[in-house]
Each structure stands twice: as structure tokens, then as C-alpha cells.
Amino acid sequence: MDDLETRELRYFVAVAEELHFGRAADRLGIAQPPLSRAIRKVEHRLGVQLLARDRRGVALTDAGRVLLDEARTALDAVTAAARRTRRAADPRRPLVLATKAGASHELLQRLLDLLAEDAQAAPIEILLCEVAEQAGLLRDGSADVALMHHPYDDLAGFDTEELSVEGQVAILPAKHPLAARDQLTLAEVSNVPDLPIARWPQLDGTYPDGPGPEVHTQSQLAQLVALGRTLLVIPASSRAWQWPEHVAVPVVDAPDVTTVIAWRPSSRSQEVAALVRSATALRATA
Amino acid sequence: MDDLETRELRYFVAVAEELHFGRAADRLGIAQPPLSRAIRKVEHRLGVQLLARDRRGVALTDAGRVLLDEARTALDAVTAAARRTRRAADPRRPLVLATKAGASHELLQRLLDLLAEDAQAAPIEILLCEVAEQAGLLRDGSADVALMHHPYDDLAGFDTEELSVEGQVAILPAKHPLAARDQLTLAEVSNVPDLPIARWPQLDGTYPDGPGPEVHTQSQLAQLVALGRTLLVIPASSRAWQWPEHVAVPVVDAPDVTTVIAWRPSSRSQEVAALVRSATALRATA
DNA sequence: CCGCTGTGATACCTCACCGGTATCACAGCA
């Protein structure tokens, strides 16, 4: 079997992301020539052209795009293997729960309270992350479970249990005329000329086109709202947005958001199973 | 980052499976001393003891068990990366559909007929496999989609669409008294002294205890039934079991079996999506 | 008690290959 080595995968990902051998080599901490050689070797081994070098720049071929995607998940799996093994050997390892900072605050609080009461429960560690990071953290073994939100997050590849369903609110600058309303519709908020929707980076790191400001952290966004530059529509339970300059107005026709607890389906740990059981028990008391 | 190399993962898996450095080295085609060194190095790098060597034999530690599991999936992901990349570069690549030999025969026939009519549809290749192999084939990129059966197969980690639901039948030797019945119950078939249920290998390759014969392919099983040595309960649509010496009797209280089409959630290929759409279209006409 | 066998670990050597430096070939551009 002519398996690729993880080193080769790392190299390819670096080049595919930078689209520049020099910068990629820099990022990897090696010189450019060995990197060029390594990539050619991979191409030769696979019998496939991955990069189109046309003097002055590099572009991904179709096959290269596929490998970029596959290599990322394969590398995640490899790091996860090391991480989980180390944690398995740690006698007092806490479970790591990843969640978006500020989201589902009350639910999380109740979950932690419940676990605190239960002397049996494994210790738990909260890993707060930015939007849409949870999937990666689960995949590379940085987290054991995550709170995620349908339809915002991509739940593909995980097992989930539904925890709660809630409506959404628009977060507006307090001074804006719309902030005085006691309810809004999607049509009303989706096209406010002086409050264009902010744009998040896509998977490849580039930003979609549009009039709104570019952001990649929640605090940036919170500040932009406070400054009266944008608005957003989020689940009602989110607590990252309670600045004095913010006003939350229910959006009556926005799709409901479901908070779920997610974990890797192959996780056979009883601790994870017990945690999920505790979390779902909260539903009854909700 | 101290990522493990795939070579190291392969080495560890070999030792963990053989529980014997010499045999593992043999299987890997290298000598024993480098293998010992490589494993020690991994243990040192992770700071974790993976194997308990106690003179005369090797045993897995808890952490070792975790790594064995994680390493297998990581290696699958790496092989999948190479395989899918190669296939992406192949202009006339067919989609590969994995299914248990003999199962859901009519459904498969109708699906192939439907695709044959559709000139647009990508060419498709059928990969027949033994019981429970489909998950591995999907994971390591050998197959794009699979027909799987709930609750028999482990669907964890895949996206699925339900295709059909059916009852189960007992397959019996024609000469056996129970073969004359026109229906049976689970209680009746589960404990027939002269027809003990056959035993399949578990994940680790060992067989569970019990009176029944050990099998690992369907044809072995088919023959054992014909010989009057065992019986089995399977979905009504299975066609691998129509030997003249076999009789199928409905088991009225057996749980229904759902045939699903499954694929890797991260698969972004339109061909796969189109195939799934075709398959689900069959439901309406069923 | 003494070999004998089978285990993994150790010692030591060799050479492949990874990575480094220097340089080339070439496209854009003043």
C-alpha cells in the first residue's frame, strides 16, 4: 500500500492553502526546494497532478481540491488519535465540552449545576470557541462533546441529541428606529440599507461579496452592532449580546433554532454517554 | 505539533493486533528490532505506555486500546485521501456502491434499471461484500455509497436515507420440522436445540462463546443451513439464501429491518447526491 | 541444575532520504 505520510499531507495542505511554495515552506519551517520535491513526489506516487504551476503562481487542480479536503480530515484524525490516547492515559482527565461563547448560556448553566450535584459525574471543562469551530474541535480530539445549533452548524458526521428549541431575535443598535419595535419579520431585517448583514469567512478563509462588514469573531460583531454598523439575527438565548447599546427584538418568522449536544459517533466512552444522558435529562425539566 | 506518522500508526496497529513483535514485524515486512524501537519512540513521544510487555507476551494498556481504535480510523482516512484523489483525477470514474451480497436484491435491481434509463447518470459499479464490511469500505474510500440495514449495520457517522422497510424470515433446512410452519415467532426460533444460531467474529476477530458454529462468510452460513446445522433470521428480501435445501418462514414478531442508502457526510460530490436522489425516488414507486 | 526455546531489548553499522545552500530557467516588468 502506498499510503501518504502525515508529513506529506501537512506539506500539501500548506501549499494548497498558500498557493505559493515559498510562503508554504516558510510556514512549515523548511526551505522551499525540499517542499517542491516532496509535492512532486506525492504527485508522482498518486499518479495525479495536484497543482497547476504556470510560472508566476500555483493553482489547485480538481484532484488537488479533493486532496486538500481529504487531507484536512485525515490530519484531524491523526491528531485526534494522539490527543485521545494521551487523554486516555490521564487518570483525572476532564471531559471537554465545546460551545460557542455566549450561546445557550442558561442551558449550559443548568447542565453544569446538574453535574455538580452528581458526585459520580466526570469533571468537565468548558472550551469556549468562535462560531462554527466546534466541528473541528470534535474532529481533532480537542473536545469530547459540543453544544451546536441547527441550522447554523454543520452537524454532518456527528451523533446528536436535541436539547431545546427556541425562536430568534434581532440584535440592533439601541438608537436605531427598528429597535423600538416589539417584534420584526425576516423581510424587515434582511434588507435594512443602513444596517447591512455582516459577512463571515467561508471555509476557504475568503469572504463572500456583499455590503456588510467583514468579521471573524463575535466580539468584533458585538462592537459593530454597538457602533450602529450592522445587525444580526441569532437564537434568543445567546448572551454574548447584552451590551447596553444593544436591543433584542423577536423576529417572529425566523426559523426555530435547535440546540443539540453532539459527539463523535465512534466515541465509545461511557463518560460521554453519561454526559449526554445528563444533558437530555434537562429537557424534561425545561 | 508532534503528529504521529502514518508509518508509526501502521506499526502500532500491527503490533496491537498481533500482540507479538516478531509476527507484527513479519507482517510489515521489516525486522523486529526497528519495530520495537519505533513503538518505544511512539510511547515516548506520547508520554504514554501503550503496551504492557511482561516477558512472554504483550498486552494492550487502556491507552493502547484507545490508540488502536483511533489509529485504525486515522489510517482509513489517510488511505481514503489517496484513493479519492486518484479517483477524482480519473475522467470516467464510476461511482462505487457497496452492498452485502444477496441482500436487498430487488431494490438494487430497480435502482440499476432506473440509472440505466437515465443517460445523465454516472456509471455505477457494484461492490459486493460480506456482512458489516460496508462501513469500512465507505470510510477508506473504496466505496462512495452503500446499502446498509438497520438495525444490523452500524450507521454511526454516515448520512442515510431510508429506502424500504420489511419483515424478517427464518431460513431453515427444508427437512427440519419447523420448516413446515407458515409462520414462527422469535421465541420459537431463538432456542432450537438442534439448530443453534451461528456465531460471527466480533470486531477484534474473536468469536463469542456459544453452541453455534463459527462462520465468517455468508456462503459458509448458507451451506451450514443446507446441511441442517443452523438456522438464521434475516430480512425477507435477501436472496443469498435460496438454495433448494432452504425454506424461508416469516418470523412475525421480529423487528422490522430498514434498508438505507448511506454515504459519508463530508462527501460533497454531486454524483453521490444524484444517486441518492435516484434511490429515494424508488420509494414512491415501491 | 542445565541446556533449549522463544520472547523483546540492545549494540552497532549502512545507506536512503530529508533538508539545507547555491544556482538555474523563465515570466513579467521597468
Next chain:
DNA sequence: TGCTGTGATACCGGTGAGGTATCACAGCGG
């Protein structure tokens, strides 16, 4: 026609993977 920036090539040195020979030790049969 140089200058700059790109990736490819040439060549060299050191690390480390893998080989052979051997050890240390536990069982076990005589």
C-alpha cells in the same frame, strides 16, 4: 536589458530507519 520573483535543479551533509548479531530472561523439559 537588467531586475525581481517564481518554482525547479544540483549537490552535499546528517539524521534516522532498517538490517544483522547478540543479549537477557522466563519458561520448560530432561
